[in-house]
Amino acid sequence: QVQLVESGGGSVQPGGSLKLSCAASGISVVRNAMGWYRQAPGKERELVASMGSSGSTWYADSVKDRFTISREYQRNTLLLQLNSLNGDDAAMYYCVASKGMVALHVLDRYDCGGQQGTQVTVSQ
Numbered sequence: 001q002v003q004l005v006e007s008g009g010g011s012v013q014p015g016g017s018l019k020l021s022c023a024a025s026g027i028s029v030v031r032n033a034m035g036w037y038r039q040a041p042g043k044e045r046e047l048v049a050s051m052g053s054s055g056s057t058w059y060a061d062s063v064k065d066r067f068t069i070s071r072e073y074q075r076n077t078l079l080l081q082l083n084s085l086n087g088d089d090a091a092m093y094y095c096v097a098s099k100g101m102v103a104l105h106v107l108d109r110y111d112c113g114g115q116q117g118t119q120v121t122v123s124q
Helices: none
Strands: 003-007 010-012 018-025 034-039 046-051 057-059 067-072 077-082 091-097 118-122
Touching: 003 091, 018 034, 018 091, 018 118, 034 067, 034 077, 046 067, 046 077, 046 091, 057 067, 077 091
Parallel strands: 010 118
Antiparallel strands: 003 018, 018 077, 034 046, 034 091, 046 057, 067 077, 091 118
16 A cells, blocks of 8 residues: 655745655655645645656756755655745645656646645745
């Protein structure tokens, strides 16, 4: 059974940084494609970053050059470094996993996702 548990969110000022973690069990963050999406109140879900088993990455234009997706093999954990945060980044962040190896750019093609999420708040 796949379990994905997100953590690391918090409240930061504009321009601040956070590092999100997604602890995975029942699936490998190295052998499987993984990703992060976010959802703000009243807005649609937005896939922001993905990583394939090869290490290839993809980012949404809205976060490119500010967010970095990575993984830790030993802890089987997916990470998302968030830099230069602004108000548009405030949302609940979730990780997702695919049974395949290729990084996916469409959220609905992922097979499972975390249920807990982690909240990112950006305010003065």
